[in-house]
Structure formats: structure tokens, C-alpha cells
Amino acid sequence: MFHTTFYIRRLHSICGLAVLGMVLFEHIFTNSMAIFGPAALNGALEMMELIPKPIFLGLELGGIAIPLLFHAIYGVYIALQANNNASNYGYCRNRNFTLQRWTAWYLVIFLIWHVGYLRLYTKGITGTPISYELLQNYFQNPVVVVLYVLGMFAAIFHFCNGITTFCMTWGITKGPRSQNVVSVLSMGLCAILCLITLTFMGSYLI
Amino acid sequence: MAEKKVRFVIERQDSPESQPYTQEFDVDYRPGLNVVAALMEIQKNPVTVDGKKVAPVVWECNCLEKVCGACMMVINGRARQACCALVDEIEQPIHLAPARTFPVIRDLLIDRTRMFEALKKIQGWVELDGSWDVKDAPIQNPYTAQTAYEISHCMTCGCCLEACPNVGPQSDFIGPAPTVQAYLFNLHPLGKFDKPKRLNALMEKGGITSCGNSQNCVEVCPKFIKLTTYLAQLNRDVNIQALKNIFNN
Ligand code: HEM
Ligand code: SF4
Ligand code: SF4
Ligand code: FES
Numbered sequence: 282m283f284h285t286t287f288y289i290r291r292l293h294s295i296c297g298l299a300v301l302g303m304v305l306f307e308h309i310f311t312n313s314m315a316i317f318g319p320a321a322l323n324g325a326l327e328m329m330e331l332i333p334k335p336i337f338l339g340l341e342l343g344g345i346a347i348p349l350l351f352h353a354i355y356g357v358y359i360a361l362q363a364n365n366n367a368s369n370y371g372y373c374r375n376r377n378f379t380l381q382r383w384t385a386w387y388l389v390i391f392l393i394w395h396v397g398y399l400r401l402y403t404k405g406i407t408g409t410p411i412s413y414e415l416l417q418n419y420f421q422n423p424v425v426v427v428l429y430v431l432g433m434f435a436a437i438f439h440f441c442n443g444i445t446t447f448c449m450t451w452g453i454t455k456g457p458r459s460q461n462v463v464s465v466l467s468m469g470l471c472a473i474l475c476l477i478t479l480t481f482m483g484s485y486l487i
Numbered sequence: 488m489a490e491k492k493v494r495f496v497i498e499r500q501d502s503p504e505s506q507p508y509t510q511e512f513d514v515d516y517r518p519g520l521n522v523v524a525a526l527m528e529i530q531k532n533p534v535t536v537d538g539k540k541v542a543p544v545v546w547e548c549n550c551l552e553k554v555c556g557a558c559m560m561v562i563n564g565r566a567r568q569a570c571c572a573l574v575d576e577i578e579q580p581i582h583l584a585p586a587r588t589f590p591v592i593r594d595l596l597i598d599r600t601r602m603f604e605a606l607k608k609i610q611g612w613v614e615l616d617g618s619w620d621v622k623d624a625p626i627q628n629p630y631t632a633q634t635a636y637e638i639s640h641c642m643t644c645g646c647c648l649e650a651c652p653n654v655g656p657q658s659d660f661i662g663p664a665p666t667v668q669a670y671l672f673n674l675h676p677l678g679k680f681d682k683p684k685r686l687n688a689l690m691e692k693g694g695i696t697s698c699g700n701s702q703n704c705v706e707v708c709p710k711f712i713k714l715t716t717y718l719a720q721l722n723r724d725v726n727i728q729a730l731k732n733i734f735n736n
Contacts, residue, residue: 284687287729290696362658363699369564370650370703378652378701446700449715452723456716 291450293355297440298447300348305440309433309474315481319413326411353389360385374464377442384435391432420485433478441471491516494536494580495525497544499594507591511536511580512544522569522581523548523558526595546595553709556642559649560595561586566649568709586649602643605665609688613678625676638671638717640710647704647714653697660697663704667717673724686721686728695721 311329314322329337360382367379403409420426444467448454454463492513500507513536514525526546533543548558551570558569561584563577574581589597606612615621627635641664648654648662669685672678689695695718704714 284690284729284732286692286694287690287696287725291726291729359699362660362697363652364655364657366650366652366703370706372703372706374700374702375652375706378699381699449700449719450698450722452719452721452726455719455723457713460715460719 289355290359293352293359294447294450296348296352297356297443300344301352302440302443304345304349305436309437309477313477313481315413315416315484318484319417322413322416330410349392353385353392356385357389377445381439381442381446384439387431387435388439391428391435395429395432417485420482426482426486430478430482433482434475437471437474437478441467441474444470493520493525493574495529496580496582497529497594498582498584499544500585500591501542501593503590503592510541516574518575520574522560522562522572522574522583523551525574525581526569526583544595545593547597554642556644559586559597559644559646560584561649566646566707568644568646571709586645588649588651588655589645597645599643599645602645602648602662602665605661606668608661608691609665609669609672609685610681611665611668611672613672613675614681615677627676628674631674634717635671635674638667638674638712641668641671641712642710644709646707646709650703650707651698652701652703653699658697659693661693663698663714663718666695666698666721667712667714670717670721670724682724683728683731686725687732689721690725690729695725 311325312322314325332340363378363382365379365382367376399411403415404411409415420429445460445464448463449460454460493516495512495514496509497512498507498509512529512534514520514528523546526544526548530543533541535541546558546560546569548570549555550557553568553571556568559566560569561567561582562569562572563582566586569583583595585591585595585597589599589601592598643664645664647664651660651663653660654662666689669689673682673685698718700715702715704718705712705716708714
């Protein structure tokens with residue numbers, strides 16, 4: 282009677298919302314500096330380099346890598362337990378449930394590629410610092426741009442819909458009205474974050 | 488006389504292990520015809536549209552007024568009660584299939600044992616007998632009686648389990664109906680003594696944490712039980728129970 286499932290499920294939930302949510306916000310914030318030109322983004326990236334290496338690595342491992350791996354691996358296990366049925370039961374919440382799982386699958390593939398290529402290979406192995414110029418060069422390939430925009434949209438939707446389901450999972454919103462209010466607000470946030478993403482991704486192309 | 492016909496496309500299966508197949512039947516239209524009444528017509532004259540005489544279609548029904556739960560099946564892709572599925576209100580041809588979340592016994596007849604097993608897990612009853620005197624029934628809390636009455640309407644039909652994406656062979660989730668029944672018995676003036684037991688059972692594997700908030704259950708429940716509201720309440724309750732488990736020891 283240790284209720285392992287219960288604690289892991291709740292940890293998965295809080296990990297997605299609080300930890301990975303923070304990571305997502307930080308990521309969007311830093312990347313949106315590109316809107317103000319190369320100097321602004323490079324400045325923001327250099328600011329992060331000012332954090333002492335061991336602390337930075339510790340943050341990357343404890344604040345991103347471990348929570349992300351845990352959420353992703355256990356998330357795959359959860360996603361495998363669902364038999365998505367939005368084609369027969371096309372209600373809004375059920376469509377979102379299916380999308381939550383589709384975006385999860387896309388994120389698994391996208392994050393392996395994204396983190397593997399930019400963080401582990403480019404920055405880690407070749408030692409090339411990430412800069413505006415490097416990214417602009419990378420985004421000359423339209424396929425990369427499309428897959429990156431989709432990756433961001435997937436993460437944003439997954440996170441924002443996650444706010445709605447988090448509130449249900451923890452029993453914060455109980456009745457349909459409060460659940461709807463949170464759902465509308467989080468979809469509003471989803472739209473705003475997607476627009477910001479389009480703006481900073483677009484800034485590389487013009 | 489060119490009579491109006493209603494076409495039924497029925498997914499059949501001869502035994503629990505055999506392969507499913509479909510057969511089509513035409514039934515004479517009449518005003519107010521519902522799916523159970525149409526199945527009764529097919530039973531009287533089990534002849535397919537190609538004129539082949541076949542074994543009558545097997546299904547289950549009892550009350551014919553959305554009270555017993557027995558006639559649940561998948562009608563045009565959605566789990567619902569056949570006895571209140573009016574032919575006038577659904578698209579034709581009408582597709583009938585068994586609710587495959589449950590083991591199929593034959594044709595549209597399914598085995599709901601898993602729901603009763605789940606009710607045993609969450610202790611879906613009130614402990615009456617013990618080493619104490621049995622007194623008169625205690626009064627219900629008037630503030631929660633309405634909610635208890637609503638949840639007690641559950642007829643174990645299984646619509647909500649069939650529609651729930653997280654119930655099925657791929658998962659061990661006991662499903663929305665038995666989960667929410669725990670709340671009904673937690674509200675009961677005697678049943679509430681076993682509340683910690685029920686909540687602890689819900690925290691086990693296959694309990695309430697397997698719900699992914701797709702909210703199909705509340706959409707399909709023919710008794711309009713606000714399942715998702717009570718699931719959220721139970722989510723609160725198990726959180727508090729978890730805190731008690733941690734800090735009371
Ligand atoms: C990398 C692959 C990922 C996978 C496989 C994955 C999988 C999942 C799954 C299956 C759920 C539903 C859980 C449930 O129904 O109980 C979920 C929920 C959630 N995810 Fe993810 N996820 C991933 C990445 C992310 C990322 C990057 C974020 C944050 C930006 C995130 C934030 C959330 C949130 C907030 C929830 C809601 C928690 C809840 O409903 O209680 N996930 N994830
Ligand atoms: S809200 Fe939960 S219990 Fe209801 S259908 Fe969705 S996953 Fe199943
Ligand atoms: S909760 Fe509703 S849908 Fe589910 S078994 Fe009970 S009556 Fe049927
Ligand atoms: S026959 Fe009882 S619910 Fe349909």
C-alpha cells in the first residue's frame with residue numbers, strides 16, 4: 282500500500298506544469314530576443330554564459346534533463362494506455378485529450394532531434410556557441426523551420442492544455458464552469474505564445 | 488405498397504473467441520421505432536437483406552425505459568442505451584456493434600463482470616453488520632442528498648467505460664462509474680466510516696490516477712451523472728488522504 286502509481290502520476294503532473302512549464306517560458310523568453318535583432322539575442326545568450334559552468338550544468342541536468350526524461354518516459358507509458366477515440370466521440374475535451382497525446386509523440390521525436398543536434402552535438406561536442414548567426418544559418422532550410430515551428434506549437438499546446446487538465450487532476454477546478462474558464466484562459470495563453478513564436482521565428486527569415 | 492424500411496448493419500460474433508462479421512437487416516419503419524424494438528423484429532424474422540435466414544441477433548434488454556442499463560451497445564459509433572435510441576433521431580443505416588471494452592459473449596451481448604469486480608475493489612457498499620446493534624437507518628445529510636441521489640442513478644450500463652479512452656485492454660483503469668460510486672458511498676452517513684479505505688483503493692494502480700480528463704464519460708452518461716465533477720472531487724479527496732497517509736504516521 283505505498284501507492285507508487287499515485288505518487289508517480291502526481292509527480293508527472295507537477296513536473297510537466299511547474300518544471301517543464303518554467304523551461305518552456307524561459308525558452309520562449311530568451312528566443313523572443315531575436316525579434317529585437319542579433320545583438321539582443323546574442324546578449325541574452327551571453328548573459329546565460331555568465332552563470333558559472335557547474336551551476337549551469339547542474340541547472341540543465343536537474344531542472345531540465347531529469348524532469349524532462351522522467352515526464353517523457355512516463356508520459357509515453359501513459360499515452361500507451363489510451364485508445365484515442367475522438368473520431369467517434371468528437372467533443373472538445375476529447376479532441377484535446379487526443380491532441381495532448383499526438384503532441385507528446387511529436388515532442389519525443391522533436392526533442393531528441395532538437396536537443397541532440399543543437400545542445401549535445403553543436404554546443405557539446407563541436408564546442409560551437411549558439412548564436413543568432415548560427416540559428417539564422419540553420420533556418421535557411423525551410424523544412425527545419427516548419428518542423429521547429431511545429432515543435433514549438435506542439436510544446437505550447439501540450440503545456441497549455443496541460444494547465445486545464447492539471448487543474449482537474451488536482452481537483453482545483455471541480456465544476457464545469459470553472460473548468461471551462463481555465464480552458465478558455467489557457468487556450469488564450471496558447472494563442473499568445475504561438476504568436477510570439479511565429480514572430481521570433483519569422484525574424485530570422487526577413 | 489412500397490413500405491419504408493430501416494437498414495441495420497450489425498456487427499455479429501458467434502462466440503467469445505470467434506471472428507466478428509457484419510450482417511445487414513431491413514426492418515419495417517413505424518413511428519416511434521427504437522433500436523430494441525427493431526432488434527425484436529429481427530428476432531422474429533432473422534432474414535438478412537440478401538434473403539438469407541440466419542440465427543437471430545443476440546442482445547440484452549430488460550426495463551425498456553433506461554433504468555436497468557442492460558441494453559448498452561455501440562450505435563453509430565457511440566455507446567448508448569438501445570431502448571431509448573429512437574430510429575427517427577439517428578442516422579441511417581444504423582450501425583450496431585457490441586461494446587468491445589467488455590468481453591463479447593455473443594453478438595451484442597457483453598460481459599460486465601469487470602464493473603462489479605471494480606465495485607468490490609472500491610467497496611461499493613455500506614457495512615451494516617458487525618458487533619454493534621443495527622439501529623434505524625440514519626438520516627442522509629440534506630445538503631448532499633441531491634448529489635447522492637444523482638450518483639445512485641448509475642445503472643452500471645457501461646456507456647462511460649466504453650467511451651473512456653483510458654478503459655480497455657491496454658490499461659487497467661477500473662473506469663469512471665465504479666470510481667464515482669466511491670464518492671456516493673463516502674457521502675453515506677454510515678458508508679463514510681470506510682472513506683479512507685475507498686480513497687486508498689482509488690490511489691492504487693488502475694484507480695483514479697488513470698483518468699486523463701477526456702470527459703467523454705460525462706458526455707455519454709445516459710443518467711446525466713456529473714461524473715467529471717465527482718472525479719475532480721475525488722481527486723481532491725485522494726490528495727488529502729495522501730497527506731494524511733504521510734503525516735499521520
Ligand atoms: C517529451 C515528451 C512528452 C511526453 C511523451 C509527454 C506526455 C504527456 C502525457 C501523456 C500527458 C497526459 C498525462 C495524463 O493524462 O495524466 C502529459 C501531460 C502534461 N504534460 Fe507532457 N509530455 C511531454 C513533454 C512535455 C513538455 C515539454 C511539457 C511542458 C512544456 C509538458 C507539460 C505537460 C503538462 C503541464 C501536462 C498536464 C499534467 C496533468 O494533466 O496533470 N509535457 N504529458
Ligand atoms: S474524464 Fe477520465 S474517466 Fe471520464 S472518460 Fe475521460 S479519462 Fe475516462
Ligand atoms: S455512470 Fe452513467 S454511463 Fe456510467 S455506468 Fe453509470 S449510468 Fe452508465
Ligand atoms: S432495457 Fe433497460 S436500459 Fe435499456
